Amino acid sequence: MSQPTVIFQVTAIGDSPHALAASVRSVLYWVRRTPKLRYRYLLWLVVEPQGYATDPDLYESLRREGAVVMVIPTDYRTRRGTSGKGRALQYATEERVRRGLSDPLVWVYHQDEETCVGQDTLEGISEFVAQGDRLVGTGVILYPLDWVGSPSHVQELTRSFDDFRVLDSMTAAGNPTSGFHGSHFLARADVEDAIGWDADGYVPGEDLLFEIRVRREFGSVFGLLRGFAYEKGAFSMHDQLHQRRRWVHGVLYTLRHSNEVPARRRAMLAYSALSWFSAFPSVVVLVASAAFRYGPLLVATGVFTGFIWTSMVFAYVEGYRLHRRYIARRPSLLRIALHGVLGALVDVAAPWYALATHPSKGDFIPKDRPTSHAHRRPTVPTVPA
Amino acid sequence: MTEADPAPAYQRAKALLDATGLFEAGLRPPATGEAREGDRLPPRRSSAEERELEHRAVLAELVEIHRLLGVPWEPEGKVPPRPTLAPGSASGGATADPGESSSRGAESPYLDDRLAAASEVADALSTEFEAIQQQTNRLGGSVATLREELGRASEELAFLRSGSGFDSQPSQRDRAPRADAPTVRPTKTSGRSGGPASATDSGPAYDSFTVSRYNETVGEVRRRRRWLFGSTLALATGISAVLVAVAYLAHEPMPPWWLAGLPLVWMIPVPFFLASFVGTHRMLSTHSLELPEAR
Numbered sequence: 001m002s003q004p005t006v007i008f009q010v011t012a013i014g015d016s017p018h019a020l021a022a023s024v025r026s027v028l029y030w031v032r033r034t035p036k037l038r039y040r041y042l043l044w045l046v047v048e049p050q051g052y053a054t055d056p057d058l059y060e061s062l063r064r065e066g067a068v069v070m071v072i073p074t075d076y077r078t079r080r081g082t083s084g085k086g087r088a089l090q091y092a093t094e095e096r097v098r099r100g101l102s103d104p105l106v107w108v109y110h111q112d113e114e115t116c117v118g119q120d121t122l123e124g125i126s127e128f129v130a131q132g133d134r135l136v137g138t139g140v141i142l143y144p145l146d147w148v149g150s151p152s153h154v155q156e157l158t159r160s161f162d163d164f165r166v167l168d169s170m171t172a173a174g175n176p177t178s179g180f181h182g183s184h185f186l187a188r189a190d191v192e193d194a195i196g197w198d199a200d201g202y203v204p205g206e207d208l209l210f211e212i213r214v215r216r217e218f219g220s221v222f223g224l225l226r227g228f229a230y231e232k233g234a235f236s237m238h239d240q241l242h243q244r245r246r247w248v249h250g251v252l253y254t255l256r257h258s259n260e261v262p263a264r265r266r267a268m269l270a271y272s273a274l275s276w277f278s279a280f281p282s283v284v285v286l287v288a289s290a291a292f293r294y295g296p297l298l299v300a301t302g303v304f305t306g307f308i309w310t311s312m313v314f315a316y317v318e319g320y321r322l323h324r325r326y327i328a329r330r331p332s333l334l335r336i337a338l339h340g341v342l343g344a345l346v347d348v349a350a351p352w353y354a355l356a357t358h359p360s361k362g363d364f365i366p367k368d369r370p371t372s373h374a375h376r377r378p379t380v381p382t383v384p385a
Numbered sequence: 386m387t388e389a390d391p392a393p394a395y396q397r398a399k400a401l402l403d404a405t406g407l408f409e410a411g412l413r414p415p416a417t418g419e420a421r422e423g424d425r426l427p428p429r430r431s432s433a434e435e436r437e438l439e440h441r442a443v444l445a446e447l448v449e450i451h452r453l454l455g456v457p458w459e460p461e462g463k464v465p466p467r468p469t470l471a472p473g474s475a476s477g478g479a480t481a482d483p484g485e486s487s488s489r490g491a492e493s494p495y496l497d498d499r500l501a502a503a504s505e506v507a508d509a510l511s512t513e514f515e516a517i518q519q520q521t522n523r524l525g526g527s528v529a530t531l532r533e534e535l536g537r538a539s540e541e542l543a544f545l546r547s548g549s550g551f552d553s554q555p556s557q558r559d560r561a562p563r564a565d566a567p568t569v570r571p572t573k574t575s576g577r578s579g580g581p582a583s584a585t586d587s588g589p590a591y592d593s594f595t596v597s598r599y600n601e602t603v604g605e606v607r608r609r610r611r612w613l614f615g616s617t618l619a620l621a622t623g624i625s626a627v628l629v630a631v632a633y634l635a636h637e638p639m640p641p642w643w644l645a646g647l648p649l650v651w652m653i654p655v656p657f658f659l660a661s662f663v664g665t666h667r668m669l670s671t672h673s674l675e676l677p678e679a680r
């Protein structure tokens with residue numbers, strides 16, 4: 001076995017340069033402080049020209065620190081003409097091929113602009129690469145960066161706990177509940193480059209399409225990537241709504257336009273979407289039940305209502321427990337409960353909002369603080385166990 | 386003192402000032418008309434002149450002390466400031482006529498000055514010694530770090546050559562590594578794993594993201610899995626039982642079909658929630674999530 005190389009690839013528009021710099025520096029910080037890793041590393045930063053233009057000095061300083069900064073040429077076109085993040089990812093795959101890095105000994109770890117890594121992330125990658133029996137891996141993402149306990153932040157707690165469901169589904173044959181990530185996943189370079197990210201036009205859920213393609217071409221080759229990635233939630237409910245809208249558009253695009261999805265998988269995907277869409281009418285019906293009487297049917301539905309409510313509440317509780325070693329601010333229980341309800345209502349409304357609006361490339365939400373104290377480091381921290 | 390012979394003080398001052406070169410700076414033998422060649426004693430001087438003379442002698446002694454200690458002479462420090470003493474204090478005679486301060490004779494009115502100057506030099510020496518000690522400590526720390534890093538580098542080298550992940554004999558790829566692919570360079574085994582970070586710490590936010598903290602977190606989730614499983618089922622059963630009982634005891638009449646069917650929308654996500662519940666617990670029970678601690 002020869003020495004593998006891991007490319008830490010941050011693919012982003014690049015207009016949140018400070019979040020992106022923290023992401024890059026987290027890699028540089030930990031590769032220098034984690035002994036006995038079983039790989040060489042490269043750090044690629046793939047950004048759009050308008051992102052680079054927001055702070056060229058910062059990008060140049062990252063280049064000096066060891067990152068390979070790639071600014072996607074404005075006139076770059078993929079073969080099928082995809083746009084958005086898919087175009088940037090496709091550019092990186094072609095760049096790997098050009099540089100002779102598209103082979104089984106090279107792995108690509110995908111990061112969003114705010115994805116910080118820790119020592120555990122690097123160790124997890126090392127273990128995954130050393131085992132080498134899975135071609136793609138993903139793990140649990142926490143959202144402790146800049147966590148202040150706002151409704152959108154409280155809602156993110158549930159996503160981390162839900163990741164265990166995602167991991168189980170992803171490693172199972174057929175991915176029954178459609179689990180995958182667009183960041184914090186590791187793919188063998190030759191596999192990723194063979195699959196590619198190109199598609200017809202703008203694809204809002206490029207990660208979902210990639211997962212479907214890999215499964216179709218290589219089968220169930222997904223594995224568990226140990227170690228967390230550390231990200232940040234949307235700063236506001238408005239951002240949260242737009243972020244969720246993009247996810248829904250990704251699912252709808254895959255269902256409506258992609259002929260690459262097997263029928264069985266399409267059905268599962270449709271059911272997952274339907275479950276999400278059903279949340280809003282469920283709330284409406286619940287409110288309406290005060291005025292209308294639903295009669296004996298309540299006896300039947302009541303059997304499962306307790307289970308759904310309990311599952312939702314425990315998702316918040318366990319999500320918080322996952323985060324509590326990493327967040328400094330601890331709002332009161334009442335505040336968390338209130339913000340949890342507000343954050344959940346945004347998630348409830350999001351699919352219908354998505355249905356009523358058109359996909360937008362502007363749904364990539366800002367990751368630098370809105371008040372951006374440009375030089376303030378992300379406040380992340382931790383509290384005693 | 387007014388009756389004392391000033392000759393010894395003068396001679397001492399001259400000797401010292403000659404040695405330091407200060408004599409030329411202003412101290413001259415008195416040139417009054419009363420002085421004659423061969424006189425054994427210089428002419429008598431006033432009290433002020435004697436005091437001036439002795440002052441210069443003390444100054445010269447201080448210069449000599451400075452010289453012996455190797456402290457560079459600074460002209461502006463020629464006359465150390467005289468400490469201010471409270472009237473009536475034990476050394477208050479420094480400003481009084483010595484002859485009138487005590488019938489048994491007064492202490493040297495310049496003792497305080499001497500002590501102050503000596504104390505100043507001692508302080509300077511002490512500061513220098515502390516600086517030297519600090520430098521020595523830092524040097525010791527650097528040597529220890531160097532030794533530690535060399536040890537780690539040796540371990541890493543042994544690891545890389547041992548085949549724990551790579552061939553001990555480098556392949557063609559290893560002999561010609563990618564020009565832009567640096568090897569991982571460890572410097573420490575961990576960051577702030579020993580204690581919690583805080584938002585006000587000066588270090589980067591991510592330096593608390595250690596393997597040990599990760600292991601604590603996932604270990605806790607796995608330990609709580611059975612409790613979580615049982616609690617979810619128990620609570621769900623309890624809530625559902627209450628809802629069913631309320632619905633049953635209400636004896637609601639059957640509403641129109643279009644209204645009665647509305648609660649079915651609540652059933653849509655039930656399979657998804659069940660699959661999620663099973664999947665989550667399957668993942669937690671069948672997979673070890675912990676990572677080996679940093680070696």
